[in-house]
Amino acid sequence: MVHSPRKQPSQARAQVTQAAIVEAAARILESDGQSGLTTNHIAQRAGVSIGSLYQYFPNRDAILAALIRREREVLAHAVSAVRSEADPDRAFARLIDTALAHQFARPRLALALEHVEQALGLEAEAVALADRLSADTLAVLRKRRPQTTPCEAQDAVAICKGLINAAALAGETDVEDIGERVFRAVNGYLDRP
């Protein structure tokens, strides 16, 4: 059997190739959006042939799914790490900083991936991520406010996401100012009966 896709790379250069393909997809999304996202284009940008691309991914969607999962893991880990912060106020501040940093590190990519997600029908995984984020957020919020409910934590995440997305779409770049407004909104929501 010559062609067995989704080969597990055993040599180091194979892993490099695999990573290059995923990163090429990310770069194309940032520069051209979903329109230029063809397999031939991805392979070209990654500096490999299409044949190589199909040795590591069974189809185009698998590349995008890998990219989405890569980005998700980064955010989920960063947020999860905040739980170890003992000081309640600092933990809360770090939570917001982490979310901001993730969105503004590669703003166009973050926005594009959200749209790709639904095109692939990965909404279930998106909900799963939201649950993880909510759980971590709940733990952090309860350090300051023990009676916080899961629903409130979920809303806090939604408020945060809404404000950051709108700011990014409007072209705002003053991350500090945005952070203060997010802080104010989440606190305002929680402190209200």
Added chain:
Amino acid sequence: MVHSPRKQPSQARAQVTQAAIVEAAARILESDGQSGLTTNHIAQRAGVSIGSLYQYFPNRDAILAALIRREREVLAHAVSAVRSEADPDRAFARLIDTALAHQFARPRLALALEHVEQALGLEAEAVALADRLSADTLAVLRKRRPQTTPCEAQDAVAICKGLINAAALAGETDVEDIGERVFRAVNGYLDRP
């Protein structure tokens, strides 16, 4: 010149055809998502031939743009209408109800259109709508709180949108409960120094 697209329909049945094409695109988005959104499919679902479709729209994207603009007008008009409400508290409540009603009237469509929007590069129009909504929201908010700034109104819209989108994605259906949480979040944000 036989083929001149974007013909202005002069007869009543032509307007019906045009509207049917746009509505067919909406129905396909709701049932199949972006994947089934081909011109042949749209024409079939609308009950017209592809040739007729291309008499009223120069290309596929024009159909989607027309759909997006149609939905936007509905929301913008509804929100604008709230300004005539004299009672400040009722105006504020109606604002939230309007936003909720728009999202939950056709939830899948509203979500899909947001993604289509970026694929078409219509972000500029999205920002323009956000500005209109913010302006109307600002006017309504100032009835209760005269010192409200444009930035705060923009944030209020973003918070509202974030909460509603998250609730819709999570499959929530208790519109009344969501409305209360939106109310709480926006008020919490505004009442905070």
Added chain:
DNA sequence: TGCTGAAGTGAGCAATTGCTCACAATTGTG
């Protein structure tokens, strides 16, 4: 009733795109 132009039709073309496979190059090992 016959005519004119608007409205509607659908087979099929041109271009794109996802993907295959026969082959070449490179790497590790006895």
Added chain:
DNA sequence: CACAATTGTGAGCAATTGCTCACTTCAGCA
């Protein structure tokens, strides 16, 4: 070095899709 396994190549196939155009049908009017 030999040779086997892994990795990399790219021309081109099959299928899809946006769109055209020569043609038919229908509505309104003199």
